[in-house]
Amino acid sequence: MTNQERSSHSRLEVIKGMEDFVGKNIDTLLKPINESWQPSDLLPDMKDDNWREQINEFRLRAEALPDDLLVVLIGDMVTEEALPTYQTFLNRLDGVKDETGASDSPWAQWSRGWTSEENRHGDLLNKYLYLTGKVDMRAVETTIHNLIRNGFDTQTGSDPYLGFIYTSFQERATKISHTNVAKLAKKAGDERLQKICGLIAGDEARHEKAYRLFMQKVFEVDPVEAILSFAKMMKIKITMPAHLMNDGKDRNLFTNFSNIAQKIEVYTAKDYAEIISNLVKGWDVENLKGLSDMAAKAQDYLCNLSERYLKVAGRLSFAGPATKFSWIFDREV
Numbered sequence: 179m180t181n182q183e184r185s186s187h188s189r190l191e192v193i194k195g196m197e198d199f200v201g202k203n204i205d206t207l208l209k210p211i212n213e214s215w216q217p218s219d220l221l222p223d224m225k226d227d228n229w230r231e232q233i234n235e236f237r238l239r240a241e242a243l244p245d246d247l248l249v250v251l252i253g254d255m256v257t258e259e260a261l262p263t264y265q266t267f268l269n270r271l272d273g274v275k276d277e278t279g280a281s282d283s284p285w286a287q288w289s290r291g292w293t294s295e296e297n298r299h300g301d302l303l304n305k306y307l308y309l310t311g312k313v314d315m316r317a318v319e320t321t322i323h324n325l326i327r328n329g330f331d332t333q334t335g336s337d338p339y340l341g342f343i344y345t346s347f348q349e350r351a352t353k354i355s356h357t358n359v360a361k362l363a364k365k366a367g368d369e370r371l372q373k374i375c376g377l378i379a380g381d382e383a384r385h386e387k388a389y390r391l392f393m394q395k396v397f398e399v400d401p402v403e404a405i406l407s408f409a410k411m412m413k414i415k416i417t418m419p420a421h422l423m424n425d426g427k428d429r430n431l432f433t434n435f436s437n438i439a440q441k442i443e444v445y446t447a448k449d450y451a452e453i454i455s456n457l458v459k460g461w462d463v464e465n466l467k468g469l470s471d472m473a474a475k476a477q478d479y480l481c482n483l484s485e486r487y488l489k490v491a492g493r494l495s496f497a498g499p500a501t502k503f504s505w506i507f508d509r510e511v
């Protein structure tokens with residue numbers, strides 16, 4: 179048996195050993211369906227007699243949204259809509275994967291429960307954007323089509339430790355992003371959009387808590403491998419899930435979208451640094467004891483990493499030339 183085989187073998191055992199723990203916590207980490215919001219709760223009711231007034235009022239509010247915010251919201255929606263890719267990712271992880279498609283195992287219940295909650299995000303944002311009438315839906319739909327077809331490599335392979343470090347980071351990133359869009363929507367006077375993004379951010383917060391808790395447990399049971407994996411994931415870097423988005427026109431679509439998100443401070447390089455320090459603190463990396471030499475090196479690296487990113491973030495500037503976005507009929511942002 180090679181070292182790598184031995185290590186992945188024991189990782190599988192650790193993850194399998196957590197099944198009871200996941201089973202016990204699943205009811206607090208996922209919301210009961212009868213208490214959950216659904217997209218139609220937040221949208222004009224087309225079966226009401228006054229649906230025309232509702233739509234008019236809806237569009238009047240959305241009219242006030244600035245183009246930069248609209249572009250970021252579309253990018254966020256496109257990201258959420260690539261959910262098939264993310265469920266596929268969870269089903270690649272050793273010990274976590276759903277062996278039958280309807281397995282009773284706690285991990286399979288978690289991954290299907292997570293997916294079903296996430297499914298509402300893209301659904302709601304998509305319908306919201308469609309109803310605004312401010313978006314070239316065909317260009318946006320083509321982007322989603324391309325993105326799902328292109329896929330996305332988290333570079334975590336089938337390793338559940340890397341996978342849960344990735345998701346802990348990513349759920350916090352989406353929570354930050356949706357929370358900031360909610361704030362900007364309020365500023366623009368669209369309270370409905372504020373509520374929509376607030377609810378989605380609430381889901382992301384709960385999902386962040388879940389993945390961090392899973393990883394917390396790994397830190398308790400297998401601290402050396404946990405800390406080595408954390409350092410490894412940070413060296414690989416957290417690739418954003420929609421980085422292969424493509425509308426068939428703009429070769430730098432993802433970069434241009436991220437630059438706008440950075441410019442209006444929805445998701446920034448500073449946030450990336452903050453997430454690192456938050457995870458390092460949350461898993462109490464600084465105080466882990468009895469580490470091997472390699473793990474102690476990883477500990478040092480992790481405890482100083484956020485500072486290093488913050489220094490770089492302070493030097494970044496995103497005041498580039500305006501960019502045309504097909505999503506909003508080639509208007510420049």
Ligand SMILES: [Fe+2]
Nearest residue numbers: 258296299352
């Ligand atoms: Fe989401």
Ligand SMILES: [Fe+2]
Nearest residue numbers: 349352382385
């Ligand atoms: Fe999420």
